[in-house]
Amino acid sequence: MNEISQSLQQFTQRFCAKWQQETEGNPSSEALYGIPSPCIQHTAGGAVFWKPQPFFPESDLSAVERALEITLHPDIHHFYTTQFAGDMLALSGTQKLTLLQAWSGDDFQRVQENLIGHLVTQKRLKLSPTLFLATTEDDMEVISICNLTGEVLIEKIGTTQRNVLSPSLTIFLDTLDPLVD
Secondary structure, eight states, rough: HHHHHHHHHHHHHHHHOOOOOHHHHOOEESSSTTOOOOTTTEETTTTEEOOOOOOOOOOSSSHHHHHHHHHOOOOHHHHHHSSEEEEEEEEETTTEEEEOOOHHHHHHHHHHHHHHHHHHHHHHHTTOEEEEEEEETTEEEEEEETTOOOOEEETTTTSSOOOEEESSHHHHHHHHHEEOO
């Protein structure tokens, strides 16, 4: 197993364990209610309760690469194709974030389209390519991976404002603290 996949699965286990500890149940989401996914365990009260599931069928982000004639950092392929899961809240130091995941095969298509849009905008603005991994409370900031170095960054969308959060995605995932909302 790839170390990105392993780190992501370990974070997801910590996230689910924290939910179990604090709520005595699986993670839940009202935003994902009514959206089909292999992750759904049950629904109640307008919320869906979920567990991560293996990503199937095997895939990668080669459609993004073909669309933009770019080679993506290998870590981003593993990040988005290890599992289907709901988005997960976490802390990176003092930075609150929502780690993005594909909820289903259909959602994976949407993720790819959004990555393409993000990369097209960066190309138009002559910015070096990054690929988003998480959102923050500030709608104009995202956590991303630098496609050239593999560093994890916090960046202001559409600007050159970028700060390194971690030298690698593995270290970033290994140091995240899960949050329950």
